[in-house]
């Protein structure tokens with residue numbers, strides 16, 4: 001049984017642990033900053049998934065508007081991770097559904113995300129969740 005609820009600062013340790021399992025890096029200061037940012041900006045949108053009282057997944061995002069000349073409020077999905085031992089059981093889907101309904105409740109009619117070219121698994125997951133190409137192009141310049 002998966003329970004989805006809004007993230008709190010008490011979840012930072014569990015999020016660090018999941019991130020460490022995914023990336024091999026333990027980065028408490030990074031996640032302290034990120035989680036504090038999302039809680040401050042949009043306290044209801046970012047969610048964690050619990051199984052048997054243990055946090056097994058997280059998804060951080062927020063509603064923003066007016067970027068890239070697009071005035072409509074957009075729900076941005078920005079960081080996600082599911083414990084490798086809990087994958088394939090609908091945790092990721094439950095998290096994205098929860099963010100989508102929070103985004104909608106805050107007035108957004110579209111959700112967007114950016115996926116690195118090398119993250120084929122996240123790309124496949126997002127497409128499975130109904131995401132498709134957006135009418136924007138990501139450009140960069142090395143500094």
Ligand SMILES: CC(C)(COP(=O)(O)OP(=O)(O)OC[C@H]1O[C@@H](n2cnc3c(N)ncnc32)[C@H](O)[C@@H]1OP(=O)(O)O)[C@@H](O)C(=O)NCCC(=O)NCCS
Pocket residue numbers: 022078079080081082083086087088089090091092093094120121122124125128129
């Ligand atoms: C992508 C991720 C969130 C998926 O989580 P999950 O709990 O396994 O996903 P679910 O079980 O809810 O899967 C939902 C659907 O997506 C599909 N899916 C999930 N991962 C997939 C993949 N890699 N390729 C293709 N489809 C995939 C599932 O088959 C499922 O489809 P269905 O419901 O139609 O059968 C998880 O694999 C993950 O955390 N990956 C690493 C993320 C990462 O690198 N984060 C760091 C950067 S912020």
